[in-house]
Amino acid sequence: MRGPNRRAILRSAGGASVLASGLLAAPPILAQTKSAFAGTTINASCFQTTYFEYLKAYLPEFEQKTGIKVNFTMQAFPVYNQRTDLELSTRGSALDVCNVTFIYSGRWIGAGWLTSLDSFTKDPKLTPADWAPEDFAGGPQSAMQNAKGETFGFTWEAGAMILAAARYDLIEKQGLGLPRTFDELIKVCDAVHNKDNVAAFTADKLHHWNWIPYLMGVGGNVFKAPPENLTPTLDTPEAAQSAEWYANLLTKYGPDGILSYSDDQSMRSQMSGRANIRTQAITWMVPLAKHAESTVQKTVRYGLMPEGPKGNFPGSNSHGLGIPAGSRKKEAAWEFIKWALSKETVSMIVKNHGYPSVCRLSVINGPEFKQVLTLNGQDVASLFLEVLQLGGKTGYMKYRTVPVYPQVGDKINKAMERVATRQQAAPAAFKQAQTEALQDLQKAGIKVDL
Amino acid sequence: MVLALLALSPFLWLLLMSFKTNAEIFRFPPRLFFEATMANYGALWTSEFRNSFANSLIVSVVSTLLSLAIGVPAAYALSRWTSRGSGTITLWILASRMAPPIAFTIPYFLVYRHLELLDTLTGLIIIYLTFNLSLVIWMMRPFYDQLPRSLEEAAWIDGATLWQGFTRIILPLSGPGLAATAILCFLFAWNDFFFALILTRTEAMTAPVAVVNFMNYEGWEWGRIAAGGTMIMLPVLIFSFVVRRYLVHGLTGGALKG
Numbered sequence: 001m002r003g004p005n006r007r008a009i010l011r012s013a014g015g016a017s018v019l020a021s022g023l024l025a026a027p028p029i030l031a032q033t034k035s036a037f038a039g040t041t042i043n044a045s046c047f048q049t050t051y052f053e054y055l056k057a058y059l060p061e062f063e064q065k066t067g068i069k070v071n072f073t074m075q076a077f078p079v080y081n082q083r084t085d086l087e088l089s090t091r092g093s094a095l096d097v098c099n100v101t102f103i104y105s106g107r108w109i110g111a112g113w114l115t116s117l118d119s120f121t122k123d124p125k126l127t128p129a130d131w132a133p134e135d136f137a138g139g140p141q142s143a144m145q146n147a148k149g150e151t152f153g154f155t156w157e158a159g160a161m162i163l164a165a166a167r168y169d170l171i172e173k174q175g176l177g178l179p180r181t182f183d184e185l186i187k188v189c190d191a192v193h194n195k196d197n198v199a200a201f202t203a204d205k206l207h208h209w210n211w212i213p214y215l216m217g218v219g220g221n222v223f224k225a226p227p228e229n230l231t232p233t234l235d236t237p238e239a240a241q242s243a244e245w246y247a248n249l250l251t252k253y254g255p256d257g258i259l260s261y262s263d264d265q266s267m268r269s270q271m272s273g274r275a276n277i278r279t280q281a282i283t284w285m286v287p288l289a290k291h292a293e294s295t296v297q298k299t300v301r302y303g304l305m306p307e308g309p310k311g312n313f314p315g316s317n318s319h320g321l322g323i324p325a326g327s328r329k330k331e332a333a334w335e336f337i338k339w340a341l342s343k344e345t346v347s348m349i350v351k352n353h354g355y356p357s358v359c360r361l362s363v364i365n366g367p368e369f370k371q372v373l374t375l376n377g378q379d380v381a382s383l384f385l386e387v388l389q390l391g392g393k394t395g396y397m398k399y400r401t402v403p404v405y406p407q408v409g410d411k412i413n414k415a416m417e418r419v420a421t422r423q424q425a426a427p428a429a430f431k432q433a434q435t436e437a438l439q440d441l442q443k444a445g446i447k448v449d450l
Numbered sequence: 451m452v453l454a455l456l457a458l459s460p461f462l463w464l465l466l467m468s469f470k471t472n473a474e475i476f477r478f479p480p481r482l483f484f485e486a487t488m489a490n491y492g493a494l495w496t497s498e499f500r501n502s503f504a505n506s507l508i509v510s511v512v513s514t515l516l517s518l519a520i521g522v523p524a525a526y527a528l529s530r531w532t533s534r535g536s537g538t539i540t541l542w543i544l545a546s547r548m549a550p551p552i553a554f555t556i557p558y559f560l561v562y563r564h565l566e567l568l569d570t571l572t573g574l575i576i577i578y579l580t581f582n583l584s585l586v587i588w589m590m591r592p593f594y595d596q597l598p599r600s601l602e603e604a605a606w607i608d609g610a611t612l613w614q615g616f617t618r619i620i621l622p623l624s625g626p627g628l629a630a631t632a633i634l635c636f637l638f639a640w641n642d643f644f645f646a647l648i649l650t651r652t653e654a655m656t657a658p659v660a661v662v663n664f665m666n667y668e669g670w671e672w673g674r675i676a677a678g679g680t681m682i683m684l685p686v687l688i689f690s691f692v693v694r695r696y697l698v699h700g701l702t703g704g705a706l707k708g
Contacts, residue, residue: 047667048663048665048666048667049666049667049668050666050668073651073652074663075663076662076663076664076665076666077665077666077667078662078665079647079659079662079663082647082648083647083648083651086555086556086559086648090556090559090560090563092563094563094568094651262670264665264669264670264672267669268472268476269476271476272473272476272477272478274476274478283667283668284668287668287669293472293473
């Protein structure tokens with residue numbers, strides 16, 4: 001029998017050394033990931049937002065690392081929701097990663113249109129322990145889970161409702177401070193309205209987001225006990241009283257045209273110094289201090305949402321990334337989510353771009369986030385965290401993630417418009433809203449107490 | 451004059467906005483005289499809006515031409531066809547217009563996904579063609595009804611074929627009707643938002659959908675929205691201006707039988 005000749009030995013030794021040098025050059029896990037997904041293309045989609053505008057700049061880094069090519073598209077908020085709702089409802093495979101929009105999360109998760117991510121996070125081969133799913137703040141993350149506690153998305157944005165006074169100097173001049181209760185809010189509005197041609201209060205027409213914290217503050221709610229009991233409670237005395245109060249706040253202290261304001265118009269009314277106080281998610285409040293076009297950078301101050309006699313219920317919401325049930329490239333999609341929402345990536349977006357609404361606790365508690373959200377000497381990061389914790393503790397935001405909320409919310413908006421324009425008294429308007437909401441719920445096959 | 455100004459005021463407001471900065475747009479009270487900027491138009495040119503605008507032009511022009519090419523001979527044939535079935539067929543041609551567009555959305559979406567026509571210009575052209583065909587046939591048929599048959603018969607006696615009679619005698623006489631029909635078809639395709647929203651993604655996105663994309667989650671780009679809106683209105687205005695001589699005559703021509 002002939003043994004191996006010299007040429008064969010040299011060839012195999014050379015091959016082995018090339019292989020060894022390759023393995024030594026790249027970390028083993030990365031090499032494995034890259035080879036597993038090389039040549040894979042995934043389609044990801046979200047609505048237009050700065051987080052993903054910033055993230056897109058780092059996509060080549062991810063593509064180089066994993067070999068996965070990402071077609072990332074962004075559309076306007078309503079356009080994205082409309083298209084994705086249709087795509088998910090028909091179990092399409094056009095998307096591998098999608099944004100799980102807060103108001104649709106209950107509908108999309110409840111209908112089984114998204115993939116449970118637990119199988120990915122619980123498999124150490126797919127998710128290293130230091131990725132830490134528990135690092136995502138509980139309040140925002142609860143919108144991404146079903147009743148059994150399964151997770152269908154990880155959050156990239158948390159909206160926490162706070163109060164911002166664009167012209168705090170006017171409030172100070174009257175010897176007052178930021179309002180901490182509903183009564184104080186009226187008192188401050190009375191004192192500063194139309195001083196220096198600035199309206200005391202502003203809001204947008206999305207009443208089903210803006211008004212509900214005020215409704216809850218006086219003991220009202222939208223549903224009896226969401227998500228279990230979705231019987232609407234819009235015809236209660238608390239709802240009528242609160243609606244009357246809120247409509248008065250808008251019409252008496254708001255700028256002209258406030259009832260038709262979009263969220264952007266409302267933000268612009270503060271930025272241009274036409275309106276003073278607003279209660280809204282932090283995303284729309286930070287530009288008052290940071291946007292180049294803001295005329296109130298030096299005078300804006302931030303505080304917690306005012307408290308009602310029954311407590312403080314600032315709105316909080318969240319948007320996450322999930323994998324559609326119809327996706328055929330789920331593991332590659334998970335690689336993308338893991339990277340997009342890793343501690344390192346989130347931290348980098350905060351550090352390099354000053355993004356203010358992240359959900360990873362380790363980042364929120366870090367010095368960079370504190371620095372980004374120290375506005376006019378105020379520690380707004382703490383306010384942000386406080387609101388997120390409030391929302392997570394009692395789960396009072398559950399009303400907003402039920403599948404039928406878009407329809408019920410529409411009835412609330414219309415009822416509030418009727419009250420504010422004096423077309424109907426608050427009890428009648430909200431009784432009508434209750435009847436219409438009940439019809440919608442019954443049409444959707446939801447059991448209600450009658 | 452006052453009425454014309456009133457009717458034009460939203461357009462003029464949009465036009466003015468398109469030359470303002472965001473800060474100027476939100477200035478209160480607004481100023482009539484301000485330092486105009488072309489930045490919003492410049493931004494459109496460098497963004498994806500440019501492709502969307504080209505997509506809009508392609509789908510609108512091609513679907514209009516195809517609708518006319520198929521619909522006009524069909525209208526002529528239905529006009530000259532004396533059978534009892536003619537009325538029934540004409541009625542059924544209207545079927546695509548009998549339900550609101552939303553009723554067709556899911557079926558179209560599913561079929562298009564199956565045929566891989568989603569996010570393609572061909573897909574949009576087919577949709578607009580199906581909707582515009584009924585419009586062309588219903589608008590053009592009354593025109594041909596009022597044209598005396600003796601004109602074609604004279605041509606036939608002189609040796610013209612049926613097709614020559616149609617193209618050389620009838621078609622030139624229906625110029626105003628063709629212009630009015632063409633502009634309505636173009637307008638339908640050009641202004642459509644709903645089907646473009648549902649059936650496109652990025653490649654075949656049209657201008658009306660692209661304008662909505664300036665409404666970002668954290669803030670709207672008002673200047674670009676105004677500039678985009680103005681750009682969308684421009685071809686319609688130019689087209690209407692070019693064919694205005696025929697338009698009124700065309701829109702009323704088929705309404706009277708003489």
